[in-house]
Amino acid sequence: MKDFLPFVRPSIAPQTRHGVSEVLASGWITSGPQVEAFEAELGTYLGNRPVLSFCHATGALEESLRALGIGPGDEVIVPAMTFAATLNVVFRVGARPVLVDVDFATRNLDVERVKAALNERTRVIMPVHFAGLAVDLDPLYQLAEQNQLRIVEDAAHAIGAYYRGRRIGSFGDIVCFSFHANKNLTTIEGGAVSTRDEVILEKLRRLRFHGQKKLEDGSYDILMPASKYNLSDVNARIGRDQLAVLESRNSRRRALADLYFEGLADLAGSGDLSLPARGDTGHAWHMFAVCIPYAERSTSRREIREALAARGVGTGVHYPALHQLTVAREMGITAGEFPNSERIGCETLTLPLFPEMQDQDVARVVDALTGVLHGRP
Numbered sequence: 001m002k003d004f005l006p007f008v009r010p011s012i013a014p015q016t017r018h019g020v021s022e023v024l025a026s027g028w029i030t031s032g033p034q035v036e037a038f039e040a041e042l043g044t045y046l047g048n049r050p051v052l053s054f055c056h057a058t059g060a061l062e063e064s065l066r067a068l069g070i071g072p073g074d075e076v077i078v079p080a081m082t083f084a085a086t087l088n089v090v091f092r093v094g095a096r097p098v099l100v101d102v103d104f105a106t107r108n109l110d111v112e113r114v115k116a117a118l119n120e121r122t123r124v125i126m127p128v129h130f131a132g133l134a135v136d137l138d139p140l141y142q143l144a145e146q147n148q149l150r151i152v153e154d155a156a157h158a159i160g161a162y163y164r165g166r167r168i169g170s171f172g173d174i175v176c177f178s179f180h181a182n183k184n185l186t187t188i189e190g191g192a193v194s195t196r197d198e199v200i201l202e203k204l205r206r207l208r209f210h211g212q213k214k215l216e217d218g219s220y221d222i223l224m225p226a227s228k229y230n231l232s233d234v235n236a237r238i239g240r241d242q243l244a245v246l247e248s249r250n251s252r253r254r255a256l257a258d259l260y261f262e263g264l265a266d267l268a269g270s271g272d273l274s275l276p277a278r279g280d281t282g283h284a285w286h287m288f289a290v291c292i293p294y295a296e297r298s299t300s301r302r303e304i305r306e307a308l309a310a311r312g313v314g315t316g317v318h319y320p321a322l323h324q325l326t327v328a329r330e331m332g333i334t335a336g337e338f339p340n341s342e343r344i345g346c347e348t349l350t351l352p353l354f355p356e357m358q359d360q361d362v363a364r365v366v367d368a369l370t371g372v373l374h375g376r377p
């Protein structure tokens, strides 16, 4: 068998290893000059917006809600199709997540579905730019303004994505990125918040580090109970190199996605699978996931995945719908039906996509998938 093609592989340039070695040898390895530089460079990339780094997006999202004063009695709108972090952070601050179904093709929230879920307890909308495809934000921000709501964008998949020509995170209320190992820009684990809201920034600065305020005499005070979500200099050093090549890597992702659309057109045309929404050139293509009606074909996702793995092709599952998770049921999320999210959760299959893939790797995946779905040996 040819080399196994995983569904994702982080791209770490050789010079990054050298850069990390320098930081390790520098005598300062936790938050310091590299974090400062990374935040400044990211801020420049995001149109000169203030940026605060975190050790993960989960912390960035949770503290953003906390900084907004969200807690018991408040409701937060969350798409029913997203990673569990988007849901968990709402539980963690004691608020109630209100799930809203997504569009089947875009996997994203739309304003009409959100509108139907609003009530007097709604405080925040948390749209997720699923797989790097920007949510249609203009109508959502309009709705938020009309109803005095805040928006915390879960942009975990969307570093380098564009909405109507504007970079995600270069505008908008509070925008949270993830730099987890699988993301378009990785710091191994990491995250960031971009916002122009000075009050929120000040709170986030404290919330990410023990609630600490430095005093003039070199001592400090602790202003509030808080956690510890700072990024280390080692991680930030990786992020600086990753940011420098983000645009070219995202271009490569777009080219690979184009090849998938060409290669999978016949399977989509014959109803063997559904392709994701293509979006425009602003799609960051964090993932490329198709939906396959396993039950109709009298097979299962597991069987298809095993057959693909036997042909050297790795796949992923992103994600089960939130309302199907035990945590959602046990926390009382029983209301509502989310047919699109449920179908995506049952049918989705993430195919390999990472910038170092060659064109022929896409051809190999298409060939393997065609063979598996058409029962070829």
Ligand SMILES: Cc1ncc(COP(=O)(O)O)c(C=O)c1O
Residues within 6 Å of the ligand: 055, 056, 057, 058, 059, 082, 083, 085, 086, 128, 154, 156, 157, 177, 178, 179, 180, 189, 190, 191
């Ligand atoms: C949509 C979404 N939100 C939040 C997160 C959490 O990111 P992190 O792992 O950086 O905490 C992820 C991680 O994959 C995600 O996919």
